[in-house]
Amino acid sequence: MFGPEGPGLRELAVQALSSVEHGYDLLAPKFDHTPFRTPDEVLRSTARALAPLGPFEDGLDLCCGTGAGAAALTGLCRRSVTGVDFSAGMLDTARHRVRPADGPEVAWVRGDARALPFTAAFDLVVSFGAFGHFLPRELPGLFAQVHSVLRPGGRFAFPVLAPPPPSRAGFWMLLGFDAVMRVRNALWRPPFVMYYRAFRLGDVLRELHRAGFGVDLQALPEFGRRGDGSPRARLVVARRPQPAAAGSMNS
Numbered sequence: 001m002f003g004p005e006g007p008g009l010r011e012l013a014v015q016a017l018s019s020v021e022h023g024y025d026l027l028a029p030k031f032d033h034t035p036f037r038t039p040d041e042v043l044r045s046t047a048r049a050l051a052p053l054g055p056f057e058d059g060l061d062l063c064c065g066t067g068a069g070a071a072a073l074t075g076l077c078r079r080s081v082t083g084v085d086f087s088a089g090m091l092d093t094a095r096h097r098v099r100p101a102d103g104p105e106v107a108w109v110r111g112d113a114r115a116l117p118f119t120a121a122f123d124l125v126v127s128f129g130a131f132g133h134f135l136p137r138e139l140p141g142l143f144a145q146v147h148s149v150l151r152p153g154g155r156f157a158f159p160v161l162a163p164p165p166p167s168r169a170g171f172w173m174l175l176g177f178d179a180v181m182r183v184r185n186a187l188w189r190p191p192f193v194m195y196y197r198a199f200r201l202g203d204v205l206r207e208l209h210r211a212g213f214g215v216d217l218q219a220l221p222e223f224g225r226r227g228d229g230s231p232r233a234r235l236v237v238a239r240r241p242q243p244a245a246a247g248s249m250n251s
């Protein structure tokens with residue numbers, strides 16, 4: 001279905017009837033040959049926008065999959081890069097694919113993004129292509145987890161694409177995909193949560209603020225603008241504030 005090296009329709013169907021974790025375990029060896037892997041142009045553009053905010057020491061790729069984002073982090077972080085994902089299969093593939101000859105130390109950790117197994121050990125957290133796996137009601141917990149693993153002053157960054165308008169075929173494809181997933185999840189256990197249209201920028205910004213982040217939005221210029229002048233792609237950069245200096249309340 002995605003060319004000779006990608007998964008076939010039958011394989012995709014079996015994966016879609018599994019849990020998210022097991023579905024990705026099955027898909028892992030062929031994942032990089034699907035459109036679900038974040039394209040290099042998105043990774044490059046994100047890295048370009050983040051570089052002036054560095055230097056960074058320790059980076060985390062949240063829901064790293066086969067390590068597309070972690071590989072991009074190796075050019076931004078000086079000391080360490082960690083990929084975290086709950087699919088052992090995806091981590092195995094990442095371990096074999098991302099092996100920089102030099103640069104920061106790279107580690108792969110199996111863990112759930114909703115209960116991260118880290119202390120405040122990072123100054124940069126990125127995530128690519130995974131937010132559709134979280135229900136809107138899970139965002140507060142997810143963002144609280146990211147906040148807790150960032151050092152004060154650390155940043156949480158991720159690209160968001162503007163949704164296609166109803167005049168474009170893409171709008172109807174995403175609507176159709178989400179509708180099929182909702183029917184599938186009403187009829188079949190375990191659920192496979194993946195909804196393209198549930199992750200809305202307005203809700204995301206509100207929940208980031210609620211989790212204690214200060215938030216900036218940057219246009220990613222490589223992707224151009226829509227007819228109404230708004231950017232096609234933006235980078236959300238959320239910052240965990242530094243604690244107020246002692247005595248600053250009185251000064």
Ligand SMILES: C[S@@+](CC[C@H](N)C(=O)[O-])C[C@H]1O[C@@H](n2cnc3c(N)ncnc32)[C@H](O)[C@@H]1O
Nearest residue numbers: 037038063064065085086087112113128129130
């Ligand atoms: C579409 S893939 C994206 C992979 C990679 N970030 C990329 O852009 O190519 C989504 C990844 O999120 C992971 N994932 C989904 N829910 C997760 C969770 N609750 N905790 C950890 N990983 C999760 C899946 O295992 C999968 O590897």
